Amino acid sequence: MEANRQDRDDEPEVPMTATVFSHGGPWTEAEYLAFGETRDRVELFDGSLHVTPAPTPRHQHISRRLGNALEHGAEAAGLHVLEAVNVRLRPGRIPIPDLVVTGEIDFDESVVDGSAVRLVCEISSPGNAATDKVLKMHYYATARIPWYLLVEQETGTLRLHRLDGGHYVEHAVAKPGDTLQLTEPVVAEIRPEDLLPGR
Structure with missing residues (x-):
């Protein structure tokens, strides 16, 4: 079980932009919340994502x-x-x-x-x-x-x-x-x- 967890930790993280641009149609709240914590600031406005870099x-x-x-x-x-x-x-x-x-x-x-x-x-x-x-x-x-x-x-x-x-x-x-x-x-x-x- 520990080995499986380690394998997942070693997997490369999918860039946020790749996830966003490959998505079709409006974003649901459930899909938005599934992002979890990200380096970017991601907000949801009525089906659209507003993505900004980390603050200065x-x-x-x-x-x-x-x-x-x-x-x-x-x-x-x-x-x-x-x-x-x-x-x-x-x-x-x-x-x-x-x-x-x-x-x-x-x-x-x-x-x-x-x-x-x-x-x-x-x-x-x-x-x-x-x-x-x-x-x-x-x-x-x-x-x-x-x-x-x-x-x-x-x-x-x-x-x-x-x-x-x-x-x-x-x-x-x-x-x-x-x-x-x-x-x-x-x-x-x-x-x-x-x-x-x-x-």
């Missing part, structure tokens, strides 16, 4: 600093801060936000239900700005996630949006030199310059 060190530095800034307030509110998890907004629509603040979840499930998400954060760069500012913003609003925080990767500028009916409205903006004061769903103060490398 700058992106990851901002994500870690932002998570740290939210952690204390989240713990005080009985909430959780999670980075880069699958979030099911509805069947067949599973993005991977850069960071989420959630209520109670099952930590062993591969997908977090969108109804548990209180705040969703995306770190935007010129290469993905349209996706974060239009497509994902619309999807998160449709899923009725109360708060959406967009971070501009180059400057650290923070744009906090709150759900108003079926769409988001800009609630607060903090540019370098300013401080974003969060009162919901967590209490936190975030300075854009504290998120950037070299600070």
Whole structure:
């Protein structure tokens, strides 16, 4: 039995691109989840896959600093801060936000239900700005996630949006030199310059 397991471990991994391009027709949620963990960030939008390379060190530095800034307030509110998890907004629509603040979840499930998400954060760069500012913003609003925080990767500028009916409205903006004061769903103060490398 051990030998069989070893044989499987020695088999070359099929590249993600080969799997994606050889697939015919829309992707189901079951097929998407069968990928498991990958080096690429793979999201499912209504039968289509959105594949992006692993984030840059700058992106990851901002994500870690932002998570740290939210952690204390989240713990005080009985909430959780999670980075880069699958979030099911509805069947067949599973993005991977850069960071989420959630209520109670099952930590062993591969997908977090969108109804548990209180705040969703995306770190935007010129290469993905349209996706974060239009497509994902619309999807998160449709899923009725109360708060959406967009971070501009180059400057650290923070744009906090709150759900108003079926769409988001800009609630607060903090540019370098300013401080974003969060009162919901967590209490936190975030300075854009504290998120950037070299600070």
